[in-house]
Amino acid sequence: MPLAVNSPLAPSDQIFASLLAARDERQKMKQASSAESPDAKVLFNAIREAYQPHYRAQVLARAQSAALTTRPFAERLVHFWANHFAVSADKGVVFGLAGTLENEAIRPHVAGRFVDLLTAVEQHPAMIAFLDNQYSVGGDSTAARFASRFRRADTTQPKRQFGINENLAREILELHTLGVNGGYSQTDVTSFAQIITGWSIGGGKGRLAGGVPGRFYFRDNLHEPGPKVFLGKTYTEEGRRQGEAVLADLARRPETAKFIATKLVRHFVADNPPAAAVDRVSRAFLNSGGDLPQVYRALIESPESWDSAPRKFKTPEDFVFSTLRALNFSPAQPEEVIRTFDLLGQRQYTPGSPAGWPDTSKSWDGSDALMHRVLWASRVGAKYESGVEPTDLAAASLGSYARPETLTALRRAATSGQAVALLLMSPEFQRR
Amino acid sequence: MSRPTQMNTGRRRFMMGAGALAAAATIPHALFAYTGSSSRLVVVILRGALDGLAAVPPYGDPDYASLHRELAIAAPGAADGALALNDTFALHPSLSFLHERFAARELVVFNAVASPYRDRSHFDGQNVLENGLTKPMGTADGWLNRALAAMPRGGGRLGRSAVAISQNVPLILRGEAAVISKSPQATPDVDEDLLARLADLYSHDDWFSARLSEALQTEKMVDGATVDTAGGSSAMSKESVKAAYPNRVGAVARMASELMRSDGGPEIAVIEASGWDTHANQGGAKGILATRLAGLDQGLKSLAEGLGPLWPQTAVLVVTEFGRTAAVNGTRGTDHGTGGCAFLVGGAVRGGQVIADWPSLSRAALLDNRDLKPTLDLRSVFKGVLDEHMHVDANTLAKRVFPDSGGARPLQGLIRA
Numbered sequence: 136m137p138l139a140v141n142s143p144l145a146p147s148d149q150i151f152a153s154l155l156a157a158r159d160e161r162q163k164m165k166q167a168s169s170a171e172s173p174d175a176k177v178l179f180n181a182i183r184e185a186y187q188p189h190y191r192a193q194v195l196a197r198a199q200s201a202a203l204t205t206r207p208f209a210e211r212l213v214h215f216w217a218n219h220f221a222v223s224a225d226k227g228v229v230f231g232l233a234g235t236l237e238n239e240a241i242r243p244h245v246a247g248r249f250v251d252l253l254t255a256v257e258q259h260p261a262m263i264a265f266l267d268n269q270y271s272v273g274g275d276s277t278a279a280r281f282a283s284r285f286r287r288a289d290t291t292q293p294k295r296q297f298g299i300n301e302n303l304a305r306e307i308l309e310l311h312t313l314g315v316n317g318g319y320s321q322t323d324v325t326s327f328a329q330i331i332t333g334w335s336i337g338g339g340k341g342r343l344a345g346g347v348p349g350r351f352y353f354r355d356n357l358h359e360p361g362p363k364v365f366l367g368k369t370y371t372e373e374g375r376r377q378g379e380a381v382l383a384d385l386a387r388r389p390e391t392a393k394f395i396a397t398k399l400v401r402h403f404v405a406d407n408p409p410a411a412a413v414d415r416v417s418r419a420f421l422n423s424g425g426d427l428p429q430v431y432r433a434l435i436e437s438p439e440s441w442d443s444a445p446r447k448f449k450t451p452e453d454f455v456f457s458t459l460r461a462l463n464f465s466p467a468q469p470e471e472v473i474r475t476f477d478l479l480g481q482r483q484y485t486p487g488s489p490a491g492w493p494d495t496s497k498s499w500d501g502s503d504a505l506m507h508r509v510l511w512a513s514r515v516g517a518k519y520e521s522g523v524e525p526t527d528l529a530a531a532s533l534g535s536y537a538r539p540e541t542l543t544a545l546r547r548a549a550t551s552g553q554a555v556a557l558l559l560m561s562p563e564f565q566r567r
Numbered sequence: 568m569s570r571p572t573q574m575n576t577g578r579r580r581f582m583m584g585a586g587a588l589a590a591a592a593t594i595p596h597a598l599f600a601y602t603g604s605s606s607r608l609v610v611v612i613l614r615g616a617l618d619g620l621a622a623v624p625p626y627g628d629p630d631y632a633s634l635h636r637e638l639a640i641a642a643p644g645a646a647d648g649a650l651a652l653n654d655t656f657a658l659h660p661s662l663s664f665l666h667e668r669f670a671a672r673e674l675v676v677f678n679a680v681a682s683p684y685r686d687r688s689h690f691d692g693q694n695v696l697e698n699g700l701t702k703p704m705g706t707a708d709g710w711l712n713r714a715l716a717a718m719p720r721g722g723g724r725l726g727r728s729a730v731a732i733s734q735n736v737p738l739i740l741r742g743e744a745a746v747i748s749k750s751p752q753a754t755p756d757v758d759e760d761l762l763a764r765l766a767d768l769y770s771h772d773d774w775f776s777a778r779l780s781e782a783l784q785t786e787k788m789v790d791g792a793t794v795d796t797a798g799g800s801s802a803m804s805k806e807s808v809k810a811a812y813p814n815r816v817g818a819v820a821r822m823a824s825e826l827m828r829s830d831g832g833p834e835i836a837v838i839e840a841s842g843w844d845t846h847a848n849q850g851g852a853k854g855i856l857a858t859r860l861a862g863l864d865q866g867l868k869s870l871a872e873g874l875g876p877l878w879p880q881t882a883v884l885v886v887t888e889f890g891r892t893a894a895v896n897g898t899r900g901t902d903h904g905t906g907g908c909a910f911l912v913g914g915a916v917r918g919g920q921v922i923a924d925w926p927s928l929s930r931a932a933l934l935d936n937r938d939l940k941p942t943l944d945l946r947s948v949f950k951g952v953l954d955e956h957m958h959v960d961a962n963t964l965a966k967r968v969f970p971d972s973g974g975a976r977p978l979q980g981l982i983r984a
Contacts, residue, residue, distance in 0.1 A: 225842075267847040270898045298897030302846040305687070305903070315688045315703075321935060324687075478752070480734040487841050488615070490690050497707070500774075501735035501748030502781035510754045513761055544768050549760065556761055562772045 136213060136245045138238065139204035140465075142196035147235035147260050150189050151349025154231065155338055157185035179227055186231025190224060191469035193234025194483045198472045202459035209245060212431065214452065215402050216241045217484075219395075220256045220311060221491030222265040224484040232261035233484035249395070249425030250386035254379060257307060258351040260336045266303035266489065269343070273332040273359025274298055278342050281356075299359075304328035306489045312385040314394035319366060326365045331378040333358030392420035398494070399430070404439050405446035406495040412437040445536070445566035448496035451479035453567060454508065458515060458559055461532035479507055509560055516556035525554035529561075536563045605721075606880050606915060606956050607827060608835045609870065610711060610739065613863070613887040614693060615844035618901050619908030620893060620939065621856055622662065623678050627655035630928035636895045638851050647852035652676060656921050660852050661860035664868040668912050675916055675981055677909040677948060678923035681889055681941030683975075687903035689844065692888030697739035699946070699969045708742030710968050711837065714953050715744040717963040727957070729835035730785075730826050732819040740837050745777075747785045747833065749826060751818040754786070788829045816840045816866025824873025840866070843887060847898040867912065879914035882956050882982065886945060892937050893928050906939035909948060915956060917983045944975035951978035 138144075145153075161181040204210045217237040224233040240259040244252035256262055263269050272279055279297035304327040309315045333354045337346020346352030353375040362371040365381055372380050385391055396417035400408035412434070419433035434440060449457065455475055459465065466472050476482050486492045493499070525545045529537045541561045548554035558564060624640040625631050626649055632639045640659055641648040649657030650666040656678060658666050668674040684695035684703070691703035699710025711729065718727040731740050731748040740746045762783065769776040816838070823836040842859050849856045867885070871878050890907025906926075912918065924942040926932045934940040946969050953959040953968065954977045965972065 267898055267900070270847065272897045298895075300846055300896050300898040300900065301902045309688050309690075315686075315691050321687065480750070488689065488844075497736070497741055499735055500778065501731065501733065502778045502785060503748040503750050503754075504734035505775075505778045506754045506757065506782040506786070507734060507750075507752070509761070509765065510757050513758055538771075540771060541768060544764060548764070553758075553761055553764070557764060557768060560765055561768060562775050565775070 136206070136209045136242045138196055138242070139200040139206075139210070140196055142192065142199070144192055144196055144234070144238065145189055147232055147239055148347060148349030150186070150231045150235065151260055151336065152338065153185045154182060154228070155348055157181040182227045182230065189231035190233070190484070191473065193238070194472050194476075195466065195469040197234065197237070197483065198456070198459065199465045201456040202465040207460070208431075212245050213237060213241055215399070216245060216252065218486070218491040218494070219398060220262065221486050221489055222261050222484070223486050223488065224482075225487055226265055228264045229261055232264065235259070236261040237484075244427075246428055248386075249391075249420070249427060249430075250383055252427070253311065253386055254382050256311070257303070257331075257378075257382060258334065260349055260351060263303065263334060263336055263351070266306055267300045268303040268331060269335040269339075270357075271300040271303070271328065271332050271334075272297045272357045273329055275361075276332065276359055277356040299325070299328040299332060301325060301328040303334075304331060307382075307385070310490055312394070313388060313390040314397075317388075317390035317394065323366055326363050327381060329359040330363050330365060330370065330381055333375065334378060386425050387421075389417075389421060392417045392425075395430075396420055399434055400437075400439070402494050403434060404437070404442075406497075409437075409439040412439040445563070447567045448500050449565055449567055450492065450494075450499055451476065451481035451504075451508075452492075454559075454565065455479065457532070457564070457567075458512075461528060461559075461564075462515070462519065462521070462555070475511060478511055480504060508565070509556075512556040512559040513553075515559065516550075516552035516554070519552050519555045525551055525558055528555070529558050532558075533563055537561075538563060606834070606882070606958075607874070607877050608952070608957060609823060609827075609838065609881065609883040609913075610836075611838045611840065611863075611867075611883060611885040612693075612696070612737065612739065613843050613885065614689070614839060614841040615887075616689060616692070616889050616891055616903060617843040617887040617907060618845060618849065618856065618891040619678060619680075619887075619906065620890070620901075621849070621851075622659050622860060623652075623676055623908040624649045624657050624659065625655055625678065625925065625928065626657050628925070628928050630893075630930075634894045634928055637899060638849050638895050638901070640852055652921050655925065656923065659857065659860050661857045662864045664864045664871075665910065665912060668871075669919060672919035673912055673914060673916050674918040675911040676921045676923075677911070677943060678921065679906045679926055679939055679941055680909050680923075680943040680945055680948065681906050682945045684889065685905065687889065687905075689888060689903070694738065696886060696888050696945070697737065699949075699972075701971050709737070709739035710949065711739045711835070712742030712744050712746065714957065714959050714964075714968045715742075715746070715835065717959045717968070718953075718957045727835055728833040729837070730823070730833040731837045732823045732826075733839060737837060737839060745781065747781050749785050749789065749822060751822040785826075788826055788832055816862050817869045820866040820870035821873050824870055824875075824877075827874060828877060838866075838870075845891070845900050846896065846902060847900040849900045871913075881913040882911060882915045882952055883913045884948070884952060885910040885912070890939055893933055893939055894937065904938035905934050906941035909945060911948065911952065911981055915982055917980060922978070943978075944972075946972045946975040947978040948981070950975065951981045953977075955979070955982035 158181060161177055201210055222229050222233050222236050224230045236259050240255040244255055274297060282297060301324055305324045308319050313319060335352050335354045337350050337352035338348025355374060358374060362369050370377050370380055396413045397408050399416055400412045404412055415437050416430060416433045420430050423429040526542055529542060529545060544557050545554045548557055620635055621638060626642040643649050643651035643657050647660060649660060651657045652669060665674055682695045683701040684692045694703035697709045698706050700706060715729055716726050719725055720727055729740055729746045731737055733748055734750045736746055736748050766779055769779055819838050823838055826832045827836060840863060845856050874881055886909045887907055889905055891901035891904040896902050926940040926942055932940060950964050950969060953964055
């Protein structure tokens, strides 16, 4: 499921390499001017400069693809999974990479098997960098043992604790697979973190040398060796295979099926997901071994999906993308898209947390949020120049859901721009 | 360790120095005597789990430096040292405004505190912090919303008004009582005629018409808001917000104070700040967390300045979902923990106290061998503030606002008499 537009987007390894180059360049400049190491601000600016064009291009391509695709359901599924496996561009190192996770790990697997989607995501450099796994070190790894010997020999070296970072392991369990009540303990989190030590990104220096810059790289020297127990099972695989074996098992568990089914039904059907639909989708997930097309089919075949009453209040993303499609408009400039989402409070690829954006009406229905939508709708209306009658737009986008009072309001509007604003802000357009 | 100088509901309180309690009692705060109906409350939610051992370093604990290693804040007096509170606890050097408020007896510092939540998920932890229950699910409304209806507003009537300083309402304020939301981002130039037509279009839809009328009322409030000398006019463009306030906490704090000072403005506000989830390269006296803490400190200062004459009747609660690991992790950061810190600051606060029944950071005292063990339930703090400051009756507090909180008795003595 590629992007619906032909955008020359740089791949993640190239973007990451440009970041490493920018860091090196700044470091050299800084060292040339003074002996001090570069401060955080200089580094941060270097990252932003290297990343900015990529972020803008990704955001624009995403909006264009949403506007123009001939397979809107698949595009919405891509957005669903991008939010399920959320990374956030407000973390400096992720800024230019955020869209690459969606395009490189999610799009190729959106109609495949869940285990492949999961593995591609957890081994994508954007996810590894977002949840800090690239430097997570096993306490008994080659690198840690070497360092402790080295330290004993040279007491002038500053002490550096080697150990795990459990961020990625915890969020895989809590947010990507089992769900928070999925029956794992702190011991399982710690053990899983040990299992995925060494899951890193190529192209560092010193201890982190090796690998293709910007690509997933398994660093054997950081990996905690030996068999490990996770959720009561002993994993004896070596190296990166151990983590992949755990992911494969996680993808098969009933807790995962239930968690994914609940989120899908909440997203596509209702804030309070009907149990019957969740069960049906969950069963399809388990019975098919996580074959996603069969999971989607179960979702579509659930009678609850066809309930004619709208159950969802659109998120800003739903609102903007459905507006683009209703008006048959594809943005040409990244600024338009970036400003729009800043105004509406859903900056693209920036949910701020690994849990992604909230997916219930209550998280989006503030009175201030409504005013921002009115403001944006009025600006869209003011720019509207097409010859299509607003009532025809309403018929095309809402069909039989357009209420008579809305159609009357559109006909009575002072200008066609005002009519467009009224259409976009009508309750039936704001809900889905 | 410090010697407890006061016993209160079984908790040790570390006071600033001998006689501080007596001194506090003689400060002529009676000048600002207020009835319950004039009190103001701001809740600041720090999302992402603030490291309490960095914000309130227990420099007097013998295990602190070895566990927090390169992230540990040096003792007061050392280079980049912490700001002393007593001979055990200090504040992070970025928290200079809070430290001033402590000296002015307007800040209570809590340590080894936690909500009843004992697992380590941010999202469940935040749910428990905000829903007032002992578990993450089970109610769609927040404890502050449930308390609103029970707050006296004078003349024997009940019910106070609240605002969320964001586009949408966070869980803590969701519920039956109507609340407004207002982000610092201005919404200028919305055509009056369009708004009138929308009001008409929404007349058949309660949900939309309620929100639109709330939004219009809020706009009026903002238009009528006090324009203060610090230059914070209410119709702030995004650019001017950026220029005037270097960080988001400052901008939302200023918006909160403007609304609270406007005629008929809300008496309760909720502010959120994120960016506390410091798994890697957290930094010590300088670095990522230090910058965030400085932003928070400046934001609280903006709030105090913006509230101006209302400050003496204000209490500001600063809370987070849980603390972080006592030991540094493998990436110079800290992972999700349990016990952490909280602050209560404001002119109405009986400050100058550190409330901490300190369990120590010795290996045997750590929870699950990794976290600071909580010895105080955050709900005791919430209940104490709602009781003494907002005058919510004990029965409503125990039954409706915080069900199943019998074990968490309201903490007394947090608010000036």
